[in-house]
Amino acid sequence: MQRRISLIPQPQQLTAADGDLDLSTLDAIAADPELHPLAWLLSDLLNRGTGLRLTVAGPDAGGRVLRLRLDTAADGGDRPDDLTTAAEAYRLDVTGAGVDLAAAHPAGVSRGIATLRQLLPADALREAPAAAPVVPHVSITDEPRLRWRGVMLDVARHFQPKDFVLKMIDRAWLHRLNVVHLHLTDDQGWRFEIPSRPRIAEVATWRAETKIGHAVDESHGYDGTPHGGHFSVSDLREIASYARERHIMIVPEVNLPGHARAVLAAYPELGAGEAKPVSPTFGVFEEVLEPTPEALDFALEAYTAVAEVFEGPFVHIGGDEVPTTQWESSPVARELMEREGMEDVRGVQAWFTKAFCDRLAAMGKRVIGWDEILDGGAPAEAAVSVWRNEAYVKKAIAAGHEVVSCPEPFVYYDHYESADPDEPLRIHGLTTVEKVAGWDPVPPGVDESKVLGVQCQLWSEYLPSPKDVEYAAFPRLSVLAEVAWTDPAVREANPVLERLDDHLERLHAMGIWYRPLEGPAPWQRGGTGRRARYDRAFTEHAVAEHAE
Template structure:
C-alpha cells in the first residue's frame, strides 16, 4: 500500500509538472503540455535547411548560453523547420502569414509555418522558453499552435520632441520583435523638429531639424533650458539601414509626415508654405500652434515632392499623414483659403481640411500606397480610401468601421505610454493621465458598438510614445516596459483581464531577460498602489502590492515608514485630514518606493456623487468619486487626482446623506493654455433638501476665477441642506490667438469640498 501511494504521488507530481503553464508573452492561442522533457544540450544542432537570416537572429539572442552547430543529418538535429504550403483559401491572410506551430518532444523541436515570418515568430516563443528554463536545462514537452488575432500590432515613437540615434531606434525595433509586435510607427516631423533628410529640400534639415532651446520640467512651470537643440535628423542612408534592420525582424515601418498642422519646423525652413509671411522657427515648447500649411498649389507641390522621397524609401503599404490638431485660425484669416472654400463649395474650414487630406490621398494612391491618419482626418468627411488611427477615444474607430474604412485603435486612455504608470508622486515627470499595466491589459480593441461585419475593419491596436518629457533612451525603456508586454498580449488576442494576476506573474518572470539586456524597465508593479472607497465616516484607503501584502508598512502621521512601522492588515479608515505613507519591506529591507497620499477631509468626503456629463476617458480615473475622495489635485501632475472634460460643463450633485451645516464650498480648476486647458468661465452653487428642487446660493464669474488662479474657496453663508450641486462652466471654444483655437477647451476639476 505504501509503495502504491508513492507511485501515485510520483505520477501526480509528473502530471502537475507537465501542466505548468509556460511564462510566455504574448501567451499563445493553444498550448498543450505533453509528458517528457527536452534537455537543452550544450551544443544545439540546427538543421542546415532552416531559414538562414531568422536562424542567425536566434543564435544572436541565445549565443551567450548555448553553442550551435549545423548539420544536414536530420536524425541528429535538435531544431527543424517544416515549411507548410500557403492555404489556397486563407481565412485570415495576415494571420496565416504569421501562424506557426511548435512541437517539443524529448528528442527535438519542430517548428511548422507557412512563411519565414511565422518561423521568426515561433523563434520568439522558443527563445522565451530557453530563457525560462536556462537554469534547469529542461523544457517541458508541449505542442503550441498559434497565430495573432490582429494584423496591426504597433508601437509608435516620437523622435521630434526628443531625438534618438539609429542604434537606439534599432533597439526599439528589437523590443517590438521580442514580443511579436509587427509595426513600427516612426513619427518623423512635427513643430519641434524635422527628422528626415529630403534631398530636394535641404533646408528642412539645415534649419528645421534644430531649435534654439527646449521646454523642461512640468508644463505649468514654463521654464526652458536655454540650450540649442540639434541639428538632429536621419540621412536617407540611415533610414534605409533601419528599414533593412526592421525587415530582418519582419517589422513594417510606417513613416509619419505631419500635415496640415504640426508644421512649424517645415515652415521655419520654407515660410512661403504658410498663410502668413512669418518668419517662423521650430517650436521650443510643447503644444499646438496656429501656423500650419496653407492649402495652395506650391504647398501641395512641396508635399508631393516630400512624399515621393518618403515613398521611395519606405516599402510600407500605409503612409501616415498626421492630420491631427490642426487649428483653423490662419485659414479663417487667409483670403486664399476663403476663396478655396467658396470655389469648391466647401462648408467651412473643416471642409477645407477634408479637401486637403483628400488631395494628398489621391496623390499617395497614385503611387500605389494608402494613407492613414489620426482621427481628425474624419473632419469634414473622410477621404475615400483612408484608414483612421483612433486616438482621441474609440469613436473615431467606430465611425470609420461603420462607414467601411479600416481603423487602428490607439485611444489615449489605454494606449498612451507617455502617461504615468504608477503613483505620480513616485514616478518621473510625465505628460499626464494614468495608464498602469492592468488598465492596458484590460483593453479590447473591438468596440462593443460594432457588429461582426463592422469589426472586421478594426486592423488592430497600437501604443504611442510621445517624448515631450522623455529626454533619453533610458527613459524610453522605462516608459514602454513592462507596458509593451500588456499591449503585446492584447494585440495577439489572448489577454484575459480576469486572470490579470497570472499575467503579472509572467511579466515579472520576463524581468530577468530585461535585466540581462540592461533595460531600464519600470518597477511600478512592485510599488504600492492605493484605492480610495467610500465609508460611513469618510473613506477607506486600500493598499495593494504585487507581493505578499504582509510586507506593507505604513504611517499616518507623515513620517517615513520603516520595518517597525504599523503592519498593513486591511483598509485604512480616513475620517480626518492626514497623510498616509506606505512602503513594501522584504527580509527587513525596503523594496519599493515610498508612496505618499495626503487626505483633506471635508463634509463631502466619501459621499455619494453623480455627474450629469462624464469626463474624457483619458482623464476619468476613479470616475465621479474622484471629486469627493479627499484628495486635492496636484497642478503639476494630471494623473489620478483630476477629472478632465473637453467641451463639457461639470455638473456634480453631492448627497450629504442628511441635512448638514456648512458655510464654505471649495474646488480647483486649472489653466494650461498650451495644452488647451482653460479656467472655468463661471461657477454656480445650488442646494436642495429633496435632490429635485435646487436653489442657487452663489455664483462667480470668469474674473473672480481668474483672480483666484483657479483655487476657488467660496463663502456661501450659513447653509443647512442635504444636497449640494456645483456647476462649473467650460470655457467653450478656444478663442483665436490661443493654442488650439477653434477647438473645444479642456476643463479640469479636482476635489469638491464643503466645510
C-alpha cells in the same frame, strides 16, 4: 520536474510536457531556402546569449535538428503584407528529438522564433553568453487575434538615435508585435533628410533650446541647450532592412498640414502666417501649410521620400490637431474654398488629405491618419488611427474605414504610471498596467474584422532620453502585446499580471530601463528638479455629437 512556462503574450494553445531539450545536442538548423535569413538570425542570437553556434542546413538535413519549415498545407492567405492573422500563425513543437517550427509564411516562422527565444532562460537574451541553451518540451499552436499590433515611437519632440530605434524593433519582435510606427515630423523638429531640400537638415532638424519642466508650468524657463538630430536616407534604409529581416512593418509618419512649425522655420513661404523658429516648447500651434501648389508639392515630395524607402503598404499622414485659425484669414484658403465649393474651412484639411491619398495610392500605398481626417470626409480606402476615444472607432467603421484602436486613456504611455508622487514628469493622465491588462481594444457592438488592431504611443515631449522612453514603455507595452495577440478567453484563464514578474527578468537581461511593479527605483524618480512630477488634470475628449 516540469519547469514553469511563462510567456508574454500567452499563446492561444500551449501544452507542456516533462523534460527539457538542450539545443547544444542538435546538429543544425534545418530550414527551407526562403527561411535561411531567419535561420541565420536565430543562429546569431543563440550564439550571442548562450555561446551555441548552430550552422544552417537545407530542409533535407537529417539527424536531430531545429527545423524551420513552410507548411504548404496551411492557409496563410495570398499576401501576408495585407496583415492577415493567418500569415503570422505558427506551430512550435519541442521534444527530445528536436525542434519543429512550421508556418504558412515566413512571418509566422518569425513569430515562432520570438516565442522560442522566450522559452530559453532569461539570461539567454543578454549580449554575451550567460545561459545554457535549454528549452522545455512543449507544443504550441498560435495565431494573433488582431492583425496590427504596434508601438509608436516619437522621434520628433525629442530625437531618439538610430541604434535605439533598432533596439525598439527588437523589443517589438520579442513581444510578437508587427508594427513600429515612426513619428518623424512635428513642431519641435523634422527628423529625416530630403536631399533636394537642404534647409530641412540645416534648419528644421534642430531647435535652439527646450522648455524645462511641463510646458504649462511657467515657473521654469528654457535650458539654453540646442537639441536636434535626423536620419539620413541611408539611416532610414538601414532601419527598413533591420525591420524587414524580423518581419516588422515600419509605418513612417509625416504629420501635415498642421504640426508644421519645424518645416516652416526652414521654408516659411510654404506657410499661411509669419515665420517662426522651430518650437522650443510643446503644445498645439496655429502654424499650418498654406493650400498652395508649392506647399502641396513639398508635402508630396516628403511623402514620396519615405514611401520609397519603407516598402510596407502603409504611410501615416498624421492630420491631428490642425487649427483653422490661419486658413480663416487667408485669401488663398478662401479662394480654394470658393473654387471647390467648400462650406466649411475644415474642408481645406480634407483637400490636403485627398491630395496626399492620391499621390500615395499611385505609389501602391495605403494611407493611415489620426481620426481628425474623418472631419470633412477621408477617402474610403484610408485607415484611421483612433486616438481620442472609442466612440470614434464606431464613427470610423460606420464611415467604411478600417481602424487601429489607440485611444488615449489606454495606450498613451506618456501618461503617469501610478499616483506615486515620485513618478517622473509626464504630460498628465493615469494609465496603470492593471488598466491596460483589463482593456479590450474592440468596443462592444463593433465588428472585430473592421478593427485592424491596436497600438501604444510613446510621445516624447517628456521622454527626453532612451532610458525615459524605456521606463514609460515597459512593462505596459508587454501587457498591451498580450491584449493585442491573445484571445480574451485565454487571457482570462491565465492573467498576464501573474506572469509579469517572470517577464521582468527578461527585460532586465536585455538591459531595458523598465519601471518596477512596486514603483520607480530611487534613480528613476522625478525628484525636485526638471523631471519633477507635475500634476495637470486630464479630461478625456468629449464625444462628438456625430461620433456614434
